[in-house]
Amino acid sequence: MAALDPPQRQPRSAAVRWGIGGSRFTRIAVGAVLPLIILLLWQFWAPHVFTSFQLPSPAKVVEGANTYIFGPRNGVQYSGTFVTDLWASLQRVIGGFLVGALVGVPVGLAVGFSRMAAALLEPMIGLLRSVPGICWLPLALIWFGFGTPSAVFLISLGSFFPIALSTIQGVRFIEPNLIRAARTLGASTLQAVRTVALPASIPSVLNGLRLGLAYSWIYMILGEFTGVNEGLGASLLLARESLRPDIIISLMVLIGLLGVLSDAPVQWLLRRVFRTDVR
Amino acid sequence: MSDLVRFDGVSKEFTDARSKNVTKALDRLDLGIAESQFVCVVGPSGCGKSTLLSAAAGIEPPTTGKVWFDGEAVTGPHHSRGMVFQDGAVFPWLTALENVCYGPTVRGMGKKEATAKAREVLAAVGLSGFESHYPRQLSGGMRQRVAIARSLANEPRLLLMDEPFGALDAQTRLTLQDLLLRVRESYRGTVLFVTHDVDEAILLGDRVVVLSRRPGRVVLDLIVDLPRPRTSEVEMEETFLTIKRQVREALRGGTEVTA
Numbered sequence: 001m002a003a004l005d006p007p008q009r010q011p012r013s014a015a016v017r018w019g020i021g022g023s024r025f026t027r028i029a030v031g032a033v034l035p036l037i038i039l040l041l042w043q044f045w046a047p048h049v050f051t052s053f054q055l056p057s058p059a060k061v062v063e064g065a066n067t068y069i070f071g072p073r074n075g076v077q078y079s080g081t082f083v084t085d086l087w088a089s090l091q092r093v094i095g096g097f098l099v100g101a102l103v104g105v106p107v108g109l110a111v112g113f114s115r116m117a118a119a120l121l122e123p124m125i126g127l128l129r130s131v132p133g134i135c136w137l138p139l140a141l142i143w144f145g146f147g148t149p150s151a152v153f154l155i156s157l158g159s160f161f162p163i164a165l166s167t168i169q170g171v172r173f174i175e176p177n178l179i180r181a182a183r184t185l186g187a188s189t190l191q192a193v194r195t196v197a198l199p200a201s202i203p204s205v206l207n208g209l210r211l212g213l214a215y216s217w218i219y220m221i222l223g224e225f226t227g228v229n230e231g232l233g234a235s236l237l238l239a240r241e242s243l244r245p246d247i248i249i250s251l252m253v254l255i256g257l258l259g260v261l262s263d264a265p266v267q268w269l270l271r272r273v274f275r276t277d278v279r
Numbered sequence: 280m281s282d283l284v285r286f287d288g289v290s291k292e293f294t295d296a297r298s299k300n301v302t303k304a305l306d307r308l309d310l311g312i313a314e315s316q317f318v319c320v321v322g323p324s325g326c327g328k329s330t331l332l333s334a335a336a337g338i339e340p341p342t343t344g345k346v347w348f349d350g351e352a353v354t355g356p357h358h359s360r361g362m363v364f365q366d367g368a369v370f371p372w373l374t375a376l377e378n379v380c381y382g383p384t385v386r387g388m389g390k391k392e393a394t395a396k397a398r399e400v401l402a403a404v405g406l407s408g409f410e411s412h413y414p415r416q417l418s419g420g421m422r423q424r425v426a427i428a429r430s431l432a433n434e435p436r437l438l439l440m441d442e443p444f445g446a447l448d449a450q451t452r453l454t455l456q457d458l459l460l461r462v463r464e465s466y467r468g469t470v471l472f473v474t475h476d477v478d479e480a481i482l483l484g485d486r487v488v489v490l491s492r493r494p495g496r497v498v499l500d501l502i503v504d505l506p507r508p509r510t511s512e513v514e515m516e517e518t519f520l521t522i523k524r525q526v527r528e529a530l531r532g533g534t535e536v537t538a
Contacts, residue, residue: 177368180356181364199370
């Protein structure tokens with residue numbers, strides 16, 4: 001899963017802070033120690049504890065992943081179907097995230113700026129937010145049936161809250177002197193909102209979008225557990241029934257990697273925005 | 280000559296939202312400021328100096344009393360009453376030039392004209408060559424220069440300055456005081472400058488007003504009879520030292536707890 005900490009307060013690593021920790025190479029080597037130990041335990045100790053079905057060997061998993069990603073598309077299950085799954089999941093993530101963002105940002109701005117909108121919407125948002133996203137699954141199935149619409153619904157719901165809440169915070173915590181300065185420079189209230197309050201809240205909006213995208217990945221998996229045919233989450237669930245633990249583990253690793261990858265462009269955008277900022 | 284700005288029995292009370300405690304920042308303050316005068320207000324912290332400026336700027340109306348500007352009651356902010364904040368409040372997402380363009384642009388001046396004006400003002404505060412820098416790329420002193428330039432670009436009749444050098448280190452502070460003295464030679468508007476630094480007040484002002492401890496009232500009102508153009512050299516002169524003694528005295532008296 002993508003890291004969720006806001007980028008403007010990225011703490012310096014302990015090594016940098018205390019001036020210890022040696023070269024870049026040393027640090028990478030130290031970071032590799034634990035994964036290596038786990039890999040060794042998995043290879044040599046796990047066979048004594050688990051059956052090869054419960055936990056297949058690393059080599060078996062790599063082989064499974066290789067077939068899943070690069071194998072020929074010859075109709076054999078899990079042979080070369082990664083691209084199809086990825087495409088199906090990606091469509092759902094993008095669709096759900098877009099809905100969540102297109103509703104979440106305007107709602108967040110409205111609640112942040114208008115006391116009326118806050119009085120109207122905030123209690124409702126607070127109430128709905130306390131219902132865990134998973135609880136929506138049965139109702140989503142009744143409303144939208146098994147398949148993509150249910151998944152998109154769950155994803156938009158999951159991404160809506162972090163996006164809306166972060167936007168609200170962003171608008172509420174705008175430095176009041178910025179608005180005052182704009183007003184004494186001759187801006188009307190409306191001009192101050194458009195030219196100062198909106199740009200000042202962009203960093204929090206972007207942070208909310210970043211969180212929303214991370215949540216979209218989580219809810220994508222959940223949404224695909226509703227029994228769709230294609231998709232990373234669907235294949236993950238099906239792999240158990242097909243008795244393919246190697247594919248389960250491959251998919252877990254792949255989904256994690258994709259979460260990190262999808263965060264990169266958003267982070268880049270954030271860094272660009274924050275570069276012009278005092279923080 | 281009638282005053283450009285008049286504070287007429289201005290009181291300001293703040294009510295704490297939770298404890299309902301009422302704090303009186305200003306108590307029936309009367310003060311008149313003539314056109315083109317540079318008035319420095321000094322007083323102990325918390326005496327309502329900033330409240331005075333907010334009332335004049337129209338961003339924080341007084342509880343009772345009125346502020347008059349050019350014969351009309353102040354009811355809200357206006358570009359003819361510019362304000363420089365202690366933290367500068369420059370817009371971090373705009374470059375120095377764009378920051379200075381903000382006032383003229385928002386009032387409907389064309390982009391070309393506004394840019395020309397902004398370049399001129401930035402040059403006047405010594406920031407030529409930094410037009411395309413973002414605030415975070417500038418030092419604290421330079422950011423404050425941008426804030427001053429941004430207000431001056433509007434050519435306000437009244438410039439309100441709320442401890443504009445209060446957050447700067449001593450060296451930068453001296454540089455900016457010199458700069459303000461130089462700018463003063465070409466900008467002839469009225470200035471109301473709040474500070475807690477007595478030397479700064481006498482160096483910059485045509486007139487020094489001392490406020491008492493909260494609730495603030497005027498306890499001393501002096502004309503600074505030092506020739507302009509001034510430099511920090513005047514701080515050695517007898518006139519300066521005499522005024523400084525008087526202000527110190529007033530401040531000491533003003534800080535006494537009065538029942």
